[in-house]
Amino acid sequence: MKQLTDDHVLFINASQNRNGNTARIGKQLITTPHYQQLNLVDYKIYQIGQAFSDDQFAEVVDQIQQASHLILGTPVYWHAMSGCLKVLLERLSQMDNPEKISVFVQDADPSETEGPTKNIVRRFTNVLGMDYQEI
Ligand SMILES: Cc1cc2nc3c(=O)[nH]c(=O)nc-3n(C[C@H](O)[C@H](O)[C@H](O)COP(=O)(O)O)c2cc1C
Incomplete structure (x- = not known):
């Protein structure tokens, strides 16, 4: 895996654990001193199409839109x-x-799981006009 040195990095930890293996590997990979970690487990993000008043997706989007480089880290849960x-x-x-x-x-x-997950994210970046950076 390559190490990353970008400036405005937001690391999204998609684990149930704030300081588990995903967070630990994120720390090893991301060498820029100022990156922020957002733990998805701290936010209520309802399924697409649901509309509940306590949804916190907008708070996550605010943080995402301030970043120039979004790094997603996920554990494997049931092969995905x-x-x-x-x-x-x-x-x-x-x-x-x-x-x-x-x-x-x-x-x-x-x-x-790595190949299928990277393909999804690569496809996501293509459709939305973003750059995909391999790590
Ligand atoms: C619901 C669930 C499903 C899992 N499924 C798999 C799996 O399919 N294959 C695997 O190797 N590990 C699986 N694991 C183990 C986690 O991927 C592994 O422990 C990971 O390092 C946890 O990361 P974390 O410390 O950031 O939570 C699963 C764990 C959980 C909780």
Whole structure:
């Protein structure tokens, strides 16, 4: 994996754990001193199409739109990206997003899930006119 040194990096930790393996690997990969970590577990982000008054998606979007590089980190949950990351991507597809996006996937052996997850994020960036940066 390449190490990243961009300036306005927002790391989105899509794990149920704020300081678990995903956060730990994020720290190893992201070498820029000023990156911020957003833990999806701290926000209520309802499924696309749902409309509940306590939805916090807008708070997450505010932080995302201040970043120039969004780094998504997800554990493998049942051979796929975590559900909270999938919901986030579905909802972000209706928004303006940062210039650049990267994703990493982790578990004991993420090889089966890494390719499909990266393909989804690569396709997402293509459709929305963003750059995909491999890590
Ligand atoms: C609901 C759930 C499903 C999981 N599914 C898989 C899986 O399919 N394959 C795998 O290797 N690990 C699986 N794991 C293990 C996690 O991917 C692994 O422990 C990961 O490092 C957890 O990251 P975290 O510390 O950031 O939460 C699963 C864990 C949970 C909680």
